[in-house]
Amino acid sequence: MPVAFSLRKAIAGVTLALAATACQSDSKTAETTAAGAATSPLTAGIWRGVLSAQGQEIPFLFDVATAGGQPTVTLRNGEERLKLDEITTAGDSTTIRLGVFDAALVVRAAGEGKLTGAWVKYDANKPYRVPFTAELGAQPLFPVMADQKVTSFDGTWKVSFKDDTGKTYPAVGVFTQTPAGVTGTFLTSTGDYRYLSGQADGNTLMLSTFDGSHGFLFTGKQPGSTTPDNATRIEGDFYSGLTGHETWTAVKDPDAKLPDANALTGMKPGQKKLEFKFPNILAGGSISPSDPKYRGKVLVVQLLGSWCPNCMDETNFLAPWYEKNMERGVEIIGLGYERTPDQEVAARKLLKMKERMNVGYDLAVAGVADKDMASKSLPQIQKVLAFPTTIFIDKKGEVRKIHTGFSGPGTGKYYEQQNAEFNKTIDQLLAE
Template sequence: MKFLYNNTPIRLFLFLGVALAQVLTSCSSSTSDATTIAAGTWRAVLVTQGQQIPFLLEASEMEGKPVLYLINGEERILLDDIAQQGDSIRIGLHIFDADLIAKVEGDKMAGRLVKHDTPSYYGIPFTASRGQNYRFSENPAPATYNYAGKWEVTFADTTGKTTNAVGVFEQDQNSLTGTFLTETGDYRYLAGEVAGDKLALSAFDGNHVYLFTAVPADANSVKGEFFSGITGYRTWTATRNENAALTHADSLTFLKPGYDQLAFSFPNLEGKNVSLSDPKYKNKVVVVQLLGTWCPNCMDETQYLAPFHKENQKRGFEVIGLGFERSPEFEKAAARLLKMKERLNIGYELLVAGPADNKAAAEALPALNHVMSFPTTIIVDRKGKVRKIHTGFSGPGTGAYYEEWVTDFNNTIDKLLAEG
């Protein structure tokens, strides 16, 4: 009994030590494995409305930490906010209030896309497989129809309401890229294929989930379907037309009669009110940018304006961003705008201007006839007079249309700065 009495504590201590070591080892392995995504290309598929909407991810490392890139055509969006969440990983989706939450097991991933800024739960299941670098089909049937060129497009919703657009596509055998331009902005980078005579294009930029399909109606016209997110659905028809065009973006929004200036006062991210009449903006050429962190077209415009502002500020150029956010609470809206400011290296003021709603934006800026799109870009001269209002934005995914906007914007700013 004396022998057992003397050694029982020792045995118990050794047993507990081994058990604790196993627990710690297990926890350590779980933490390491949960955020480990093997390097390489992953083919991901979102499943919604009975459709499979594919996109590509590229896994890599940056400064010893895992990162992913969302790939749509030529676009690569960096995702570097990756963290463990229970037995899964949470992948923050750039500036957007959304995450991919997934469990990774070797070369497979399964989970869901979750948006946090919607009034009700928004979740779309997805899976991903490593080592697959095709978007729709690994071996598509040879293309038998040419979708390349410019198309005059009409979208129709389930009520019959129509929207005009211009489609611009480039095709290399099975590979198809391009976008649709509308009067309120473009559908950004679309990528996909032509298999036989069937068109399939998709995009996932962290916020928008798009799938376009189509088949020929005849040699110069097509008909198709457009699926967006959980419930969005429209049909579309298109006719080849190299002269297809939309109403000019500088003519859609304008000042009401009796106005030649813009007046507002909204809090910045620190809660201090900022106005266009503040001394900082006196005798400056100022761009007033209506934007939202939920808006990919706004992201595109900001990625141009932020470095342009930095390069031209000493010439007397300024920008004020008016943020219209999905959260009505100042703290939450300011936090979203701050994330955008930090991620896109914005050096100009962002103000919390109101809710993400066209009508609310128009009420906040009563001098405007309406607000029909985010972004809307208002150019003010050194005397405080509004000289131009541009509705929507045609981003880099539109190719020549984007280059045309860049040239026009630079010429306009140079001219106004030269007026002294």
């Protein structure tokens, strides 16, 4: 889910009681659980969860497994599996922390094999709670009509999204359709909407995802008519939580592509070097590209946020890549832009990400999660358009390329092409 959309929209809703439960101390929760006074309502098996918003259901599947009495939850989005192992129970409520994100599912039993509760995001500027229910038992992600002729949505599509103000932006839709369902994603200039999965029902397409930071629902229909050049088209809606809504249209086009991600922004006229000095997330000290550690080396600067799934996709690529390649004379600096002005809180969020994702390169607190503020913090750059943004610096300390956005593994061949380009750029700069 591209940051351009996620930063514009906020989500809110469910009970204050659940939020209070979610904020109980870990030590108190651990004591309650250890005393045997609390029992988790999470039963082993496949569950279908539903986020309720805008009169819509945003469904997702998750697995529950138990080992030694301690449950683990695994979110399922297409081929992706996100394991959640920070789970605590206090009283009748269970809190499932959502990976690196400062968010949780706070749930309680609502009858045998049923849960009720909320998706709570603690890092939002205002209360961010979305009603949540779940039911145990293998079932389709979306209910479909039996014995109904199914329209094909398979292939590559040229897409245009329009928000409620009338502003539009281009995208590319890539879908794979089998008798088991539909998987795919949308690519945009600021990132992709990650792993989507769902079903086609008659001439209707239904796709959703929930990764802990975003809950998305895409619906679309092929109206039966075509464009003037007889191309098949789709008309649809995109829902995000309680308030986010856009419409989208698509035309089937195997050659659909986005603007060049390396040409969307650059350095200001007369500027060649990136200059900054930001606090290291580790105790004391600062990080600057002019530090002795980075001199004479190829340097990659990653603009990211621990709240950003596209950033996590890039970090999942960069962290192991760095471990394999740092001895070649290349370094990476991650500049964190967090949803808090408190540097200590921001540093803790980034440190949690660093530890959970085994990030070996340096991370600094650079500012708040706002593209305009990020642009001001790096005044040599024309404009920061997205999180993540990746900046390539040569051995002389000069910026050679700025790549906007990141196409994650849910985009398939686009992900592979992007990573091949990344390696090619590094090889060229190291060879100079």
